[in-house]
Amino acid sequence: MRALTWHGTHDVRVDTVDDPEIINSRDAIIEVTSTAICGSDLHLYDGVIPGVLPGDVLGHEFMGRVVETGSDSTLKKGQRVVVPFTISCGGCFHCQIQQFSACENSNPAEKQDMSAKLYGHSMAALFGYSHMTGGYSGGQAEYVRVPYSDVGPIVIPDHLDDDKVLFLSDILPTGWMAAENAEIQPDDTVAVWGCGPVGLFAIQSAIVMGASKVIAIDHYPNRLALAKQLGAEVIDFRKTNVREALMEMSGGIGVDAVIDAVGMESHGFAIDNMVDVVKQKVGMGADRASALKQAILAVRPGGRVSIPGVYGGMTDKFPLGALMEKGLQIRSGQTHVQRYTKDLLEKIEDGTLDTTFLISHRLPLEDAARGYECFRTEQDSWTKVVLKPGMDMPAAN
Template sequence: MKALVWHGKQDIRCDNVTDPEIEDSRDAIIKVTSCAICGSDLHLFHNFIPAMMPGDIMGHEMMGEVVEVGADAKSKLKKGDRIVVPFTIICGQCDQCKRGNFSVCERSNRKKDLADKVFGHTTAGLFGYTHLTGGYPGGQAEYLRVPFADATHIKVPDSMTDEQALFLGDILPTGWQAAVHCDIEPEDTVAIWGCGPVGQMAIRSAVLLGAKQVVAIDYIPERLSMAAAGGAITINFETESVVERLNELTGGKGPQKCIDAVGLEAHVTPSQPDTLMDRAKQAMMLESDRPHVLREMMYVCRPGGIISICGVYAGLVDKIPMGMAMNKGLTFRMGQTHVNRWADDLVRRIEEGQIDPSFVITHTAKLEDGPEMYKVFRDKQDSCIKVVLKP
């Protein structure tokens, strides 16, 4: 089969690889009908996430048709079912899964010993996302093996198109969880840093959850326009002061809730000297991630507020003002997404027309065009916000 394969930093190729096979009685094989390039894939593309190996198949946002089912998965799946495959692989039976903490499943990471050493305790296995999270082949391919498939799936209603359903596996529940973590109240201002695909979903989630005003922060015109269309007040941080605008919008008190939808690759600009410092430290391997957004959120957030982090961080950050956060009494909530916790509610909301996640798609291409589309997405060429690939 054809698949997008990691060969090193900024080197993704469409290769012919071995077709997946059933390896366990709870497995299923799907024929991938749609997959997407995620902002998190760019962290791998740039080699910021450790433990990638040449030959690893990329992709963690995919859906398709079941073509083969292991014996113990047949109670939940059958050939011909259309399913979205969450990026988190879940056993459904461990203590964390029973609590709904699916992204920290205790059993699905087949490289548990490595994860225990790096994280202290293992987290869930993830598709297409380094050997720290299991080294599982991803879904930017013609076929995919789904481990623990009886638990790791979301069934797609017949009425729903691929484009409406695909993002149930990652960016929609990620933006939704980020907003839910904010405990939004009717008088709240929710400020969201980053208007990429996850940020766009967080904006619409905060609006659906009843925020008084949602403020979106970015510098790319197309992303800011899409954010405004979703109901957000926008701030272009290259032409405006984020601190001053947020104070104007909140009567000098700051937003009650702040969401980081950027993560480790915060944009570098001369008007924000700490971003230049971060870039230099990253180049000298003195820190792995660029945490400008975290610092700014901690500074502007209203005392007693909540900081919700859905942007991916990989390792070490520096100069985090913990004294500021502690004295302001800020609450931090973060983590990979517990996709299946939110799936039923989000499927209902799509069916009822409350949200149609397909709005974020700007580019659709063949799988073979994937390596070039990685570059288009990275460089934000041709007004690119979200790429869907069709194997």
């Protein structure tokens, strides 16, 4: 089959690789009909996530049609399914309390030491996201093996197009959980750093949850326009002092809740962030946390901090004093996707949530390398890239 494989920093290629096979009785094989490039994939592309090996198949946002099942799978051949990016067994302590992204069993034992040494506990498995998270092949491919297929995938009715439901795999539930973690109340003013896909879905979710005012912070004009279209007020951080603006927009008290939808590769001109950029490039530091630091300083005392943005290592000059002295609450983590998919599918069906506005480009799988490059370098206009296996390449001019 054809699949998008990693070969080094800024070097991804569509190669011919072995077809997946049923290994466990709970497995299923999915023929991929749509798969997307995620902002988290760019961390792999930029070489800032350890444990990625040449030839690894990338991609964790995908859906398709069931073509083969193990004897204990609950899926049936021919069903259309969206597959959560988190691989979860359904039976361990964490899965039983719906903390699916903390599954104890999905990451093979021989892989667990890699993340346990860094984080104190091993990570759960994810599709297409390094050997720290299990080394499972991802979904930017024609076919993919889905472990624990009786737990993760959600069956999609045929009347819903792929574009409407693909993002149930990751970014829609991630944005929803980000807003939920912010514990939004009806009179709240909420600030969201980053108007990428997760940030935009966090904005949409916060508005649906009843926030009184949502403020979006970014510097890309098109992204800010999309946030405004959703109902947010906007701040261009390159033109405005963000903290002063947030104080004014919140009546002088500070915003009630903040959401960092940027993560480890944040931009900014503060001296600490520029130093972090240099250290990340030379391997001395892992994370640039300018957005998170700014959010902690901007939220009101007693406020809530939600962190859906991906962080992978350490950061310097963290405002720990502000966190403690202001009495802030912090909630973060990989998304417990399976907890949210049924409810969010219903919200898509009844029109409460829309996802299609985000898609800017649809490309053949064979053109995935260009998709990665443009998604990274042209972030204002390339808001979301969907790859279609089997789609013909456009004719050359």
